[in-house]
Amino acid sequence: MALEELYKEVILDHYKNPRNKRDLPGGELSCALNNPLCGDQITIHAHLDDGRMAEVTFEGSGCSISQASASMMTEAVTGRSLEEAKRLAGEFRGMMEGAVEPDEASLGDLVALKGVVKYPVRIKCAVLAWDAFQEAVSGPGQT
Amino acid sequence: MIGELDVARIRKDFPILERRVHDRPLVYLDSSNTSQKPRQVIDRVSEFYERHNANLYRGVYELSEEATAMFEDARARLAQFIGASDPGSVIFNRGTTESTNLVAHGYARKVLRPGDEILLTEMEHHSNLVPWQFAAQATGATLRFIPLAEDGTLDLSGLESLLTERTKLLGVSGMSNVLGTMPPLERLAAAAHAVGAVIVVDGAQLVPHATVDVQALDIDFLTISGHKMLGPTASGGLYGRRELLERMDPFLGGGEMILEVYPDRSTFKAPPWKFEAGTMNIAEEIGLAAAIEYLEELGMRAVRRHEQEITAYAIARLTEAGATVFGPRDVEQRGGAVSFWFKDIHPHDLAQILDQEGVCIRAGHHCAQPLMRVLGVPATARASFYIYNSNDEVDALVGALERAEAIFGA
Numbered sequence: 001m002a003l004e005e006l007y008k009e010v011i012l013d014h015y016k017n018p019r020n021k022r023d024l025p026g027g028e029l030s031c032a033l034n035n036p037l038c039g040d041q042i043t044i045h046a047h048l049d050d051g052r053m054a055e056v057t058f059e060g061s062g063c064s065i066s067q068a069s070a071s072m073m074t075e076a077v078t079g080r081s082l083e084e085a086k087r088l089a090g091e092f093r094g095m096m097e098g099a100v101e102p103d104e105a106s107l108g109d110l111v112a113l114k115g116v117v118k119y120p121v122r123i124k125c126a127v128l129a130w131d132a133f134q135e136a137v138s139g140p141g142q143t
Numbered sequence: 144m145i146g147e148l149d150v151a152r153i154r155k156d157f158p159i160l161e162r163r164v165h166d167r168p169l170v171y172l173d174s175s176n177t178s179q180k181p182r183q184v185i186d187r188v189s190e191f192y193e194r195h196n197a198n199l200y201r202g203v204y205e206l207s208e209e210a211t212a213m214f215e216d217a218r219a220r221l222a223q224f225i226g227a228s229d230p231g232s233v234i235f236n237r238g239t240t241e242s243t244n245l246v247a248h249g250y251a252r253k254v255l256r257p258g259d260e261i262l263l264t265e266m267e268h269h270s271n272l273v274p275w276q277f278a279a280q281a282t283g284a285t286l287r288f289i290p291l292a293e294d295g296t297l298d299l300s301g302l303e304s305l306l307t308e309r310t311k312l313l314g315v316s317g318m319s320n321v322l323g324t325m326p327p328l329e330r331l332a333a334a335a336h337a338v339g340a341v342i343v344v345d346g347a348q349l350v351p352h353a354t355v356d357v358q359a360l361d362i363d364f365l366t367i368s369g370h371k372m373l374g375p376t377a378s379g380g381l382y383g384r385r386e387l388l389e390r391m392d393p394f395l396g397g398g399e400m401i402l403e404v405y406p407d408r409s410t411f412k413a414p415p416w417k418f419e420a421g422t423m424n425i426a427e428e429i430g431l432a433a434a435i436e437y438l439e440e441l442g443m444r445a446v447r448r449h450e451q452e453i454t455a456y457a458i459a460r461l462t463e464a465g466a467t468v469f470g471p472r473d474v475e476q477r478g479g480a481v482s483f484w485f486k487d488i489h490p491h492d493l494a495q496i497l498d499q500e501g502v503c504i505r506a507g508h509h510c511a512q513p514l515m516r517v518l519g520v521p522a523t524a525r526a527s528f529y530i531y532n533s534n535d536e537v538d539a540l541v542g543a544l545e546r547a548e549a550i551f552g553a
Contacts, residue, residue: 003499007492007550038491039508039521061521063489064551119495 005115006122007064014068014109019075024057031136035128037121040066044074044132053077053085058129065113065122070129072109082137089130096123147445150533156181156437157531167501170539175320175348175480175527176505177370180434184373187433191426198422200399214425217432218415224435225346225365226356227382234388234415235380235428239347240270242366242381243314245418246343247274249391250364251312257283260309262340264289264297264326265517266319269510271345271366275314284311291517295322295470295477302334310340317349317365321509321523322470323454323477325349332361341387347371351529352450352478354443357382373438374431377424388414395420446530450479453528457481457537461526464541469518479528482509485544488551490524496550500543502536 024030024045032043040062047055056078058070073092077085092110094100095117102111116126154160157179162169171179191213197206199214219230227233236242251261261275265288279286287305292298297315306313313335318325328344335342341363349355350365351372357365364387369378383391393400393411397420402410411417438446451474458468458481466483485493490506497504505525508515515521526540 003496003550006495012551037507038489039515041521063491065492122491122495125491 006119008112008115010109010112011064011068014071015064018058018067018071020055020057020078021059021071022057023059024055027055027057029136031132033128033132033135035062035066035124038063038066038125040125040128042066042070042129042132044070044129044136046133046136048082048137052081053079056133058132062128063122063125065116066125066128069110069113069126072113073129073133076108076110077133086134086137089134092130093127096127148441148449148530150449150531153441154531156183158182158185160531164501164503165499168539170500170502170536172526172528172532172536172540173503173505174351174529174532175371175525177376178351178373178529179531180373180375180430181437183437184375184430184433188375188426188430191429196426199425210425213429213432214423217428220432220435221367221380221428222382224355224439225350225367225382226358228358229385231413231415232385232388233380233382234418235378235423236419237377237424238368238370238379239345239366240274242364242379243270243343243345244274244277245381245394246364246366246383246391247278248394249418250341250387251275251278251284252281253390253392255279255282255284255311258309259284259311260287260307261285262287262289262305262310262313264315265291266297266322266324266511266514267314267316268320268345268347269512270347271314271316271343272513275312289315291322291514294472295324297324297326299327299330306334306338306340308338310335310338312343313340314343314345316345316347317355318352318478318480319470319514320348320480321482321511321514321525323480323482324470325353325476325478328360328362332363336361341384348478348480351438353447363387369427369431369434372431373434375424375427378427378431380428381418383414385414388418391418393417393420397421399423441530449530450528451475453532453534453537454479454481456534457526457528457540460537460541461485461544464544466544469523480525481527482523482525484520484523486548486551488547490522492551493524493544493547496547497540497543500539500546502540502543504540 027045027047029046034041042060056074095102195209197210222230222233332342343364346365347368365382367379370376400420466485469482471477494506
């Protein structure tokens with residue numbers, strides 16, 4: 001597979017110009033995870049308002065796949081209900097496991113990360129932000 | 144041909160170097176991780192299984208005697224290779240990690256008392272740090288660290304305040320797997336002995352790439368990794384000064400390490416067999432003997448000179464291409480593990496792109512997370528060289544970096 005399938009334009013754009021990359025004072029949910037293999041670090045912050053993901057931000061450093069995935073994830077889940085966001089997380093994970101054919105209508109830009117499936121070592125990079133998100137929203141009182 | 148090594152001829156001995164990766168010639172620049180194996184080593188292992196395979200010591204029959212002789216001959220060869228006069232001072236095991244754990248368990252736990260100190264350096268591999276953490280936690284001893292200087296060498300200016308009568312053990316890498324740094328071992332050994340401490344040298348990177356003489360350097364313990372010096376994985380072992388080995392407790396209990404066993408107690412063999420429980424890595428250590436013969440034929444001085452030349456070339460080419468190279472510039476003070484950071488492209492992205500060009504490098508923290516924090520980077524890319532690498536391969540590396548730059552528009 002050509003390298004361009006992995007490093008798609010949209011991924012590089014999110015990497016170089018990350019969306020929602022900031023602290024979130026007052027965000028009641030957060031989770032920090034790292035990928036010891038690469039040294040990728042991601043902290044997810046989220047603010048729930050009336051059962052919806054009102055604001056989701058991230059902080060961290062790492063490879064292009066981990067950071068772009070985090071950036072795309074914050075965009076994808078913001079505005080969704082908690083249930084929808086969790087369903088989306090499941091769908092993304094399914095795509096990364098190669099088990100689910102990605103639906104562009106719901107995943108949007110995230111479909112660009114499909115190419116990562118061909119590089120098993122990098123799948124951990126792509127799902128790191130999602131792991132952190134899922135842990136943040138399943139924290140105490142959020143099950 | 145670089146220096147005294149005929150690289151083209153050497154490459155013919157390594158079958159794997161003929162293969163292609165992603166339809167490109169394999170450019171293997173990860174020998175600090177594990178080295179490739181020459182035909183001579185592969186054949187020796189095959190020959191052992193095809194003609195001599197039996198367990199050691201306990202057979203009265205011809206095969207077992209042959210296997211035992213080959214295994215003990217490998218021990219003698221390894222002892223001679225590192226300048227040890229007594230083959231019995233070499234314990235065979237899976238390599239450096241197991242060796243460090245053996246010293247930490249059998250020696251450090253026995254001698255350390257609360258308030259004692261273990262002195263390490265900021266550049267140690269996790270395998271020369273975590274076992275000492277275990278020993279310190281078990282005994283109440285404290286870990287201290289020799290800092291790095293700006294140029295990637297050890298800052299020994301404060302050694303007198305770090306190495307005191309409280310220090311019972313100094314653990315130091317003979318050659319950093321990240322920076323290539325080669326500390327002055329003779330000086331450190333003398334300084335350790337002056338305060339009554341023992342010195343444990345992590346030889347994972349040093350032994351494959353330079354002449355080591357444990358007696359001339361006056362080293363107490365040296366850990367040896369066979370798979371980084373052309374040998375099979377899970378070969379290698381530990382050199383220990385005889386009187387220290389005598390004092391040490393066994394680590395693993397079981398068959399072969401005992402003299403007499405009663406329901407409630409046992410007596411043990413003398414070193415090195417006291418530390419070799421169960422069926423050993425017989426074929427691997429016998430294969431390591433072939434690796435040592437191969438290196439001795441080339442001559443370790445020639446090996447070292449070849450690597451100094453290719454390392455100097457790599458540092459110059461990488462710097463010219465815009466990379467930041469970590470570690471000492473002077474190849475007299477370093478080995479051929481060259482870590483670098485290239486134009487803000489994360490090392491994992493870099494390694495992935497290089498792989499598509501057939502170039503194998505390592506990316507990550509190199510099992511040295513504390514060192515990454517000192518360097519202020521999350522990870523580095525690392526190219527490392529051995530006897531079969533050429534300047535052409537350094538050029539291939541630099542060419543592949545340009546491809547990465549094109550993709551990332553850095």
